[in-house]
Amino acid sequence: MKDFGFSVIKQRTIDYDQFDGRLLNEVLEIEPSFKVCLSCGGCTATCSAADLVSFNVRRMNLLLRRGETVELESEIQKCMLCGKCMLVCPRGINLRNVIMLIKKSILKYKPVNS
Amino acid sequence: MKREGKIQVWQDYQKEIADDHYFYVRSCIRQNFFPGSEQTLLKILRKELNKDIYENPHHTSCSGIGYHSDIVPFDTIQTIVARQFALMTEAGYQNLAVSCITSFGIYNEIIETWKEFPAELKKVRTFLKKATGREFEIPQNVAHASDIIYKFRNEIATIGKNRLINRKTGKPLKIVEHIGCHYSKMFPSKGVGGAEFPHVLVGMIESWGGEVVDYPERRHCCGFGFRQYLVMSNRGYSVSNSRKKFESMEPYKPDAILCNCPGCPMFLDRWQYVIEEMEGKTYGDNGRGIPVLTYEEMAGLVLGYDPWDMGMQMHQTNVEPLLDKMGIHYDIDLKYAGKDGKLIGKPTMVGCGC
Numbered sequence: 001m002k003d004f005g006f007s008v009i010k011q012r013t014i015d016y017d018q019f020d021g022r023l024l025n026e027v028l029e030i031e032p033s034f035k036v037c038l039s040c041g042g043c044t045a046t047c048s049a050a051d052l053v054s055f056n057v058r059r060m061n062l063l064l065r066r067g068e069t070v071e072l073e074s075e076i077q078k079c080m081l082c083g084k085c086m087l088v089c090p091r092g093i094n095l096r097n098v099i100m101l102i103k104k105s106i107l108k109y110k111p112v113n114s
Numbered sequence: 115m116k117r118e119g120k121i122q123v124w125q126d127y128q129k130e131i132a133d134d135h136y137f138y139v140r141s142c143i144r145q146n147f148f149p150g151s152e153q154t155l156l157k158i159l160r161k162e163l164n165k166d167i168y169e170n171p172h173h174t175s176c177s178g179i180g181y182h183s184d185i186v187p188f189d190t191i192q193t194i195v196a197r198q199f200a201l202m203t204e205a206g207y208q209n210l211a212v213s214c215i216t217s218f219g220i221y222n223e224i225i226e227t228w229k230e231f232p233a234e235l236k237k238v239r240t241f242l243k244k245a246t247g248r249e250f251e252i253p254q255n256v257a258h259a260s261d262i263i264y265k266f267r268n269e270i271a272t273i274g275k276n277r278l279i280n281r282k283t284g285k286p287l288k289i290v291e292h293i294g295c296h297y298s299k300m301f302p303s304k305g306v307g308g309a310e311f312p313h314v315l316v317g318m319i320e321s322w323g324g325e326v327v328d329y330p331e332r333r334h335c336c337g338f339g340f341r342q343y344l345v346m347s348n349r350g351y352s353v354s355n356s357r358k359k360f361e362s363m364e365p366y367k368p369d370a371i372l373c374n375c376p377g378c379p380m381f382l383d384r385w386q387y388v389i390e391e392m393e394g395k396t397y398g399d400n401g402r403g404i405p406v407l408t409y410e411e412m413a414g415l416v417l418g419y420d421p422w423d424m425g426m427q428m429h430q431t432n433v434e435p436l437l438d439k440m441g442i443h444y445d446i447d448l449k450y451a452g453k454d455g456k457l458i459g460k461p462t463m464v465g466c467g468c
Contacts (some may be wrong), residue, residue, distance in 0.1 A: 001391060001392060002391045002392075004388060004391070004392070005346045005347065005349070006346055006347055006348070006349040006350040006353070007350050007392065008353055008389065008392055009350050009351060009352060009354040010353050011354070011357075011358065013358075022252070037140065112272055
């Protein structure tokens with residue numbers, strides 16, 4: 001390959017025709033409290049891991065709902081399961097269960113070629 | 115809506131294009147990368163349509179490249195534009211014909227500025243007088259050169275020798291039209307069809323027998339952007355824009371891309387080669403690229419001009435697939451022969467399945 005001194009930037013477009021919602025559906029089915037999340041960010045503000053690394057619970061929610069499972073897999077490893085997010089959640093969502101469900105099932109739904 | 119209503123609404127999207135007597139200002143990029151295109155336009159207007167089009171050898175760049183990359187101040191570019199208008203006034207012309215889309219945007223921007231802020235006009239008149247001793251009148255009509263070809267598209271179709279029809283199948287060729295951003299996105303009233311329904315290239319394609327391809331990223335920028343391509347490390351942004359368009363148009367299998375901007379055909383043409391080198395990906399038939407044409411070249415092909423006389427060997431993405439489909443005879447041995455038959459040199463880099 002020739003070196004042109006620049007490269008093609010990876011597209012950030014999400015094609016909803018290619019959307020894989022299986023992991024999201026599974027999480028919502030087993031932990032329906034996650035349906036009422038209003039993305040207030042309280043979980044992210046209080047997160048212990050976010051003090052140390054670039055972990056963002058609200059962003060994890062967004063990745064899950066967009067079906068971006070490859071990025072979600074690496075993000076989810078940063079959670080230390082301390083449960084502080086559950087103490088501040090105004091909707092009483094069992095976030096620790098959500099994280100555990102994602103960890104448990106993500107390999108099942110990860111794209112083969114990733 | 116009733117048909118009469120539609121006609122009335124469409125009238126609002128029209129622009130006035132002068133019929134004759136044009137003062138022509140050239141494009142820096144077009145004459146460097148598609149050197150035959152401007153000569154082809156002059157030939158079509160003078161020889162085929164018997165129009166009066168004059169260009170003064172003392173006219174300069176509008177300096178739009180410098181202005182858009184924050185090097186040339188607004189006062190300077192206004193004075194440069196005023197000097198172009200002074201040359202037009204001295205030659206006795208009132209209708210400006212602009213080859214470049216960037217310049218077209220610049221001229222419209224400055225004329226609008228002078229309408230809104232008369233003090234600016236007064237100031238620029240003083241600058242020009244002090245610098246050159248010249249005076250000027252504002253053009254009565256500003257048309258992009260593609261507007262003029264659009265105006266006379268049916269006349270060109272009538273006298274043309276070729277149509278945008280696949281000679282083997284008899285079906286219309288599928289053409290992607292790409293409008294330069296500075297044509298009607300800045301001042302919608304200055305372009306045929308405005309920003310919403312740009313018709314300048316659609317009209318040409320349909321008049322010449324082709325079929326326009328509508329695809330999701332049809333109105334996306336080609337990625338030119340002066341700030342993107344002037345700095346090498348930023349060019350990834352530019353090529354990514356073009357790539358987005360190629361990916362979007364690929365399923366529709368277009369036979370060619372038609373542009374009215376100088377920069378767009380350059381990037382849509384060159385980036386196909388670069389993407390092939392980077393990713394091994396081509397977007398045309400049989401591992402080849404999609405030929406990219408300027409509207410002058412397309413008009414020239416319709417009129418039966420020799421593609422090599424129009425400088426089409428300068429394209430990095432080969433145009434032969436389109437010529438073959440249109441049934442245009444060309445001599446491959448003369449592709450790199452200059453005017454006197456002397457070899458002008460062959461490119462060391464050829465792209466897109468050559």
